[in-house]
Amino acid sequence: MSLIVQKYGGTSVGDPERIRNCARRIMECHAAGHRVVAVVSAMAGVTNRLIQLASEVTGEGREPTEREMDVLLATGEQTTIALTAMAINAMGGKAVSLTGAQAGIETDGVHTKARIANITPGEVHRFLDEGNIVILAGFQGKTAEGRITTLGRGGSDLTAIAMAAAIDADLCQIYTDVDGVYTCDPRVVPTARKLEEISYDELLEMASSGSKVMQSRSVEFAKKFGVRFEVRSSLNNNPGTLVREETMSMESVVIRGVSLERDQAKVTITGVGDLPGTASRIFGPVAKANVIIDMIVQNVSKTGITDISFTVNKADLAKAEAALKPVLADLGDGVTMEAQGGIAKLSVVGIGMRSHAGVAAQMFETLSNAGVNIQMISTSEIKIAVTVAEDQIETAAKAVHEAFGLSALQG
């Protein structure tokens, strides 16, 4: 008999019929002899409606108190746990619901994006011992003083993984609307294959490169506490992708996947002095404008003068330009700024590349043969990322996916 934590997202519990489907799935797992804790999110659309209500009572231009925002948002998951437990009980199962607070999920006091500080799963164990299926509210917890908190984006995944760690579950299953993690986005590369397994680090690099299966935060937590989890679909019974610590055998695969991110833009500052403090004088104002920067590339300078390029989301390009205009003159005579939209990022990810030479060379040659011009290059230990013209990203992805033999991968 295994102890299994399952997590169902907002789409999976989006209406009464879907809740009944999840209830059936949970009961099947229980009937197979397992002890089950199922973490559920708010029904799709509910959180947005609550946010809308909050903005209507607070009025134009005012932010709702964050403490109260958490009290409000927590009702979304509380509604789902009650409905899911009811559905199971109505079908002859035996389920009880627990809010985050009731399940002993203690967080810090940073409302709307709290961090889990501690889990005291006594109630969870007690209800499991009595033969119950436990339906647990994702996304929420309480402070040591009893205030209701929420965990922010990706919070329900985090609840599932943290609870799996706290109760030493044998497996954590993240049910979503995709079948698992793919070698590439199947809408772009039709030959993309679902992966049987992937390491935490690879999934993290895939996520940061646009393959948004899960928030990085939950994957990092799973890595830290060694929680194996499976990403799988709530719409069918196909096996998903197992995410786990890396093993020797994983290294024999050089590249695990290709991920792509569209709607990028690039800013290049040319002719800046290669002096200490230059970078902070550029990126300070951009950060202050709340613009998130992705890639940063600076080449070595030969003449004491260098160029610095960075990428941002296309939507943030105007904000970044506006933030930089006032500081250009301070950066030196002849400093110019060039902004360019219409670019996209392509990344290849794999722990195997650490022990295989020539991955970068093969990628660049592939792109060259495909007639794709590389604009910027940035690498980490297990990732190579390049930017290309947005209208060439599909050609680039298909070529690289093929060149690294991903289409032929088993699983």
Next chain:
Amino acid sequence: MSLIVQKYGGTSVGDPERIRNCARRIMECHAAGHRVVAVVSAMAGVTNRLIQLASEVTGEGREPTEREMDVLLATGEQTTIALTAMAINAMGGKAVSLTGAQAGIETDGVHTKARIANITPGEVHRFLDEGNIVILAGFQGKTAEGRITTLGRGGSDLTAIAMAAAIDADLCQIYTDVDGVYTCDPRVVPTARKLEEISYDELLEMASSGSKVMQSRSVEFAKKFGVRFEVRSSLNNNPGTLVREETMSMESVVIRGVSLERDQAKVTITGVGDLPGTASRIFGPVAKANVIIDMIVQNVSKTGITDISFTVNKADLAKAEAALKPVLADLGDGVTMEAQGGIAKLSVVGIGMRSHAGVAAQMFETLSNAGVNIQMISTSEIKIAVTVAEDQIETAAKAVHEAFGLSALQG
């Protein structure tokens, strides 16, 4: 500086604009120098939508688990407390929300109709001491083990009155959509006047006679703990009606009000033996059929044979008849049953009648003069109730209201 508990019902907080209105009213009270705890209900319509969702996930003919029903329903008030506190904060006030559990409202474990067992208002005091307005969720509490419970019908009024008792509030204000308690329903008797004050017992008798300002349960609780409360409108600033322990001066008013209840039906069992156990053989089956009986009249018998009449809500008449048919034969030879709809009940209520002779006589004479035939009579210490034909109830109410000088009452 007084400590005031206010209560706003579902209609008063029915949409964001109304919540803002309540927020303003709460802030005015606070700005006048008072410490304020405001109890709020679920927004009008929300509870029904949640019940609908529950029935959709459980499916035809199955009852949702009551434990989970409470978890579900409690989200209604939790939503309102967050929104109300946000609204106050957005307008420059300082408010915090508390769920029933957080406010220390402990109940027994009877889900969906729990009784308050104990209140530990430490958090309420702490937040008040810090200068906050406290927004408290009505209708809900928790068991000693931490399960979420709800208090059933009229639960938010009960929360307000019980919390007022627990924190020794100076006043409890029940905001509703009427101006207060009237001498009679103004839609029936246009000269009806709002009462300045009324005793607990009088309000209880009025409530049980169809004037549904509040559930009896909350009034009984207030009486038991001596909590004075004011029933007033959330739509204007008119003074309401103060409900309190009776005083000597109250007795100088003979009749406080006239209340009427339509849609009644009458069942008469004739020719039953006047023997021990007869009443229970009649009312046992009716109770088992979940029919609530109002008046019961049995006259003294001269011949060992008597008639028993009782009234029920018109909607329950068929159920009552069906329950009685099988037992008629057991009651003796020649026992017959007669059922009749189309009747209504008229009551006059007042603690003054205890010390004033002739109230009943005056009432009967008034009805006779008005051409209204009395069918049944039932009296308590501070109430006289009669049933009349439903199409005569308005004539009867106007005549009695006038005869007891209620139209001329001050206040």
